[in-house]
Amino acid sequence: METLLGCRERGWLQITIPVDPTGNKYKHHVQSDSYPDLFLFVTGEMLLLASGIFLLQVACGCPERCHCHLSSRSVDCSRQGLVEIPSDLPPQTQTLLLQDNQIHQLPAFAFRSVPQLTTLNLYNNSLSHLAPGVFHGLRQLQVLNLTQNSLHSLESRVFHSLPQLKELDLSSNNLSHLPTSLGGPWKNLTVFAVQQNQLQQVDRALLESMPRVRLLFLKDNLWKCNCHLLGLKLWLEKFIYKGGVMDGVICVSPDSWTGKDLLQIPHELYQPCPFASPNLESSGGLQPGSSPQAVPGLPDSHSECQLKPKPRPANLRHAVATVVITGVVCGVVCLMMLASTIYGCTYAALTAQGHRGPLALPSEPAKTKGKNLFDSSPA
Template structure:
């Protein structure tokens, strides 16, 4: 009893569905597919009563106009494999109109009102293999229009109004085998348009107004290379010299463009006696043949222009060719016009070049405005660079510290008026400068002679002159004592008055009489030998005899000379003395040194020159 209502409902559904199918459509099995044909039934949309198990749906010849989004999902027609919508006045297809049709392999949208390829809606039919868009007012196929139909095998774009196919329009159609572009408005194609079609076996290009020039050369080369057959051979409409000829009748070089002359300047300058050059640049596909004429005379390479002149022509490049005409030993009478003529199968192009031969070249007048501006900018940059270097050098010179004209280091033993040094400091500096002798020499004698310009006498320091007078006065009252066996020590001789600011130190060892004149000691009475202020200070003098001498009067020169034993002329390790001179450094003679070391000069500047130091 429970099955009776169910059977009744099923019978009623079959009766109603059969009546609908019989009245509006035709439901049948065709080629093993459940097919519903609703052709020319004045439908304004997809019928809602169609069985969800339908595999083939043909609604051609109706007035559907628009395919809204998700229409087949709402009607539960996701099992469709083939969909035919020919002549349904469709002018709009939403992006998600084919959503749910994952099994769709064939779609016919021909003879509708589509102005472009609805590439976005093809993303929901990834297994689509056959697409027909013929007889639609499509005027242009944009790049990547079929990027979502990677499994497409057949594409029909015939009988449309396509006038341009962009270079990447067929990108992604790696499996495409058949392409129909016949009966469109195509006159040319971009280079590389067919490169993605690696498996193409059939192509239809006839009934298009092809202009068979150099822009179609790439397509001709691709057809020859891949040997793709065409059912109907396309014909050329232009240019006129190959009009109405088929692609099969033309070679690759027949697809040519007329040469174009690229003339930067029609004038050339040359100097008398030198070679004159004229350059003609030509752009042409296929490469043009270039000829040179002068006064109607054809100039050949390595031909004679006159008895002492020769023509040389050489070319470089292919599609952009550069032809150079060289006239050797140009003369002023050669100033005239030369004709450059370029020719290929598409036509000819010619241009006149004027040669001007003068005594000397025009110089800057031959340069273009860009070259003159470049040279001017380079000069400005160079001038600024030189000024920058001068500024850096000037700043560095101003930052350098001031140097003394005679010596960069202060002279030892020379007192400074601003900071007078004590007698103990002077003795310390003198001992530092003492000459050291070899340990194998005879009893050492260390001498240090200082000729110093003394500062004004102050309350804290006695001058050598006042000290000398005091020692001489005391020597009349007490005997001179020499410490027995004491070591040799350095002493200082001060000659007064001396106004020379240069310090001269001498460790020379000479005769006994000169030693007597040079030895001095501040701790013992001074002896005036010649009345010129030369004093003796010596501890080593009396150390020779290891005796203690007491005198109440000044000894004579002969008495002192008999006590001192002869010494070596010049001990090893003796220090140098520096003599300041004006002008070129020279080695002072012995007589000049004697005058310098002596005190018989009438003036402080006698016997030496200031300015330059010389080591002796």
């Protein structure tokens, strides 16, 4: 038996062609009575060779500028200057590497030819938008890398067809917000990364749709640590208590908390966020073409609820000075009260003594007169 490799270096198919036991291919002694057998043998060999060539063309459709690997069932199309997904990917592909290319957009059903895909790497391309059905059919996808693209927003249905997803990396994009749901619940997601974006807040409901997440990367965003981030703070405290690992949420605004870790801000400094007016909710929002108008009773964008820190002394010296001044004032007041008391008592004593003096004067003449009378009486 002789083995031939299909598709040369990029092929995945192997075929075998039987040969003569002596090692000589198609070496037969032509005799007058063996023409029918020889004809049948050659015909069978030609049919086998033709079928092998046909199978090679069908099964070994590796793209021209990609490298296909048999053992790992992976296709490496990285750093090839591609502007779109290759159309002739082998259907058995499980790992597709498309990083460092120039792919600007992905149409719906872009990966329908590789339904067994488990790992997809789109790092460092030029993607600015993802169509809702772009990942449709990838029911076995587990790792999705969209790092360092130009994504500005995500629709809630974009990841709806990825029930087995375990790792999602959206780092180094221009995401300004994330929807409340991305097609969850994601029962298998364990790694979620959105660092180095333009996020100001994340809805707690989105994180609650990831019950098994263990690694969370949120650093280097424009976190606005006002009342709207209180839900995220509470969820993160519970997440860390259960053994989760994260890289931190550093506040960018307001100015009083710039550079502070969200988890280090006390709960008491948060005020409840104002709720929207029921009339506004019942109106269904703004109609297409209508201009926004001010709604009475609702705070505008410049008066959003901010953290109100409790007043506190600027430093220890000011606090000590305040205590000393307060003590001096209290001491002066006490001395004044003591002086007033002494003065009052002295005045009362003098007044009483003055009243007793005049009453005793008339008694002295009476005593003298009585003495004279006794002296003048006859012996």
